[in-house]
Amino acid sequence: MAICSLDLADFMESTVHIPVLPKEVIQFGKPEPGQTWIDGTGGGGGHSKMLLEAIGASGRLLIIDRDPVATERLSAMFSSPAVVQHGSYDQAHQFLRLLDWPPVDGILLDLGLSSDQLADRDRGFSFQTEGELDMRFDTSSGIPAWQWLTHVDEKTLADTIYKYGEERFSRRIARRIVEVRKTDPVKTADQLRELIYRSVPGGRPSKFGKKHGRVDPATRTFQALRIAVNEELDILENALRRLPDCMAIGGLIVIISFHSLEDRIVKHAFRDDPRLEVVTRKPIEASDAETSDNPRSRSAKLRVAKRVIPAPPMPY
Numbered sequence: 001m002a003i004c005s006l007d008l009a010d011f012m013e014s015t016v017h018i019p020v021l022p023k024e025v026i027q028f029g030k031p032e033p034g035q036t037w038i039d040g041t042g043g044g045g046g047h048s049k050m051l052l053e054a055i056g057a058s059g060r061l062l063i064i065d066r067d068p069v070a071t072e073r074l075s076a077m078f079s080s081p082a083v084v085q086h087g088s089y090d091q092a093h094q095f096l097r098l099l100d101w102p103p104v105d106g107i108l109l110d111l112g113l114s115s116d117q118l119a120d121r122d123r124g125f126s127f128q129t130e131g132e133l134d135m136r137f138d139t140s141s142g143i144p145a146w147q148w149l150t151h152v153d154e155k156t157l158a159d160t161i162y163k164y165g166e167e168r169f170s171r172r173i174a175r176r177i178v179e180v181r182k183t184d185p186v187k188t189a190d191q192l193r194e195l196i197y198r199s200v201p202g203g204r205p206s207k208f209g210k211k212h213g214r215v216d217p218a219t220r221t222f223q224a225l226r227i228a229v230n231e232e233l234d235i236l237e238n239a240l241r242r243l244p245d246c247m248a249i250g251g252l253i254v255i256i257s258f259h260s261l262e263d264r265i266v267k268h269a270f271r272d273d274p275r276l277e278v279v280t281r282k283p284i285e286a287s288d289a290e291t292s293d294n295p296r297s298r299s300a301k302l303r304v305a306k307r308v309i310p311a312p313p314m315p316y
């Protein structure tokens with residue numbers, strides 16, 4: 001059976017994204033032949049490929065991604081028994097209804113953005129590019145980050161950078177953005193990066209700083225704007241409310257997050273939902289070998305929960 005219409009060499013060429021925690025996704029998700037799975041964040045297709053290999057021709061895999069460029073590439077990569085849909089993972093219940101599929105045995109969410117998106121110089125995700133500051137996963141809806149920056153009020157902007165970027169110089173950065181936009185919109189990634197360097201103590205990172213592991217000062221603001229523009233945390237919370245009802249009893253949900261804001265939401269939702277039983281008390285992290293091969297895996301945290309029948313309420 002051809003689970004993937006590309007051979008390995010073509011597959012590797014079609015994406016630069018290396019899936020994180022690959023062994024752990026299989027070890028904890030336990031996909032088995034004949035099972036039905038959802039990969040809610042298809043990305044470069046690496047995890048989907050592994051899931052398909054495990055569930056085989058008698059299984060079914062729904063692959064979702066919010067990025068039209070990613071879904072186009074995924075559609076070229078995968079065919080039956082995989083189905084690729086453009087949309088958001090918090091709409092998975094609607095796709096299942098559309099496909100007339102029963103509740104699934106497993107769900108994988110590998111949150112955030114892919115290396116393909118980061119490498120795309122026209123999307124504005126990376127502060128190391130000169131591209132327009134778009135930052136939307138779904139370029140067919142919503143407004144690009146640069147447009148939001150033209151009218152958002154200073155307090156909302158500072159609060160967003162503080163809350164989603166955990167940036168202690170959020171007020172200074174917001175003040176400077178508002179100052180600069182009086183004459184010119186902050187339209188490109190390099191413009192924003194330079195403006196951040198001028199707003200924070202220490203400014204532009206020196207080679208020395210980089211060598212000693214200092215995080216680039218632009219990192220936190222870029223993360224905050226991306227989370228805000230894509231409403232990432234609201235979508236995650238909405239999905240965590242809906243997804244347990246898409247799962248068969250005994251089914252597993254595997255979520256990989258990349259920063260503390262996401263991980264906290266996942267941890268609390270798993271712990272507090274009577275439809276779920278926590279499988280991983282502590283998050284699973286990448287091995288030293290993986291972090292040296294794939295630096296992106298350094299901040300990855302994987303949590304798993306199992307769908308159970310909620311206990312009946314206690315009688316009075």
Ligand SMILES: C[S@@+](CC[C@H](N)C(=O)[O-])C[C@H]1O[C@@H](n2cnc3c(N)ncnc32)[C@H](O)[C@@H]1O
Nearest residue numbers: 019041043044045046047065066067088089110
């Ligand atoms: C970290 S990458 C996934 C990589 C993938 N697991 C792989 O092995 O290549 C995250 C992907 O999730 C997508 N994404 C982000 N938010 C989403 C959402 N709400 N619904 C569906 N996809 C989303 C992004 O467009 C990106 O392609």
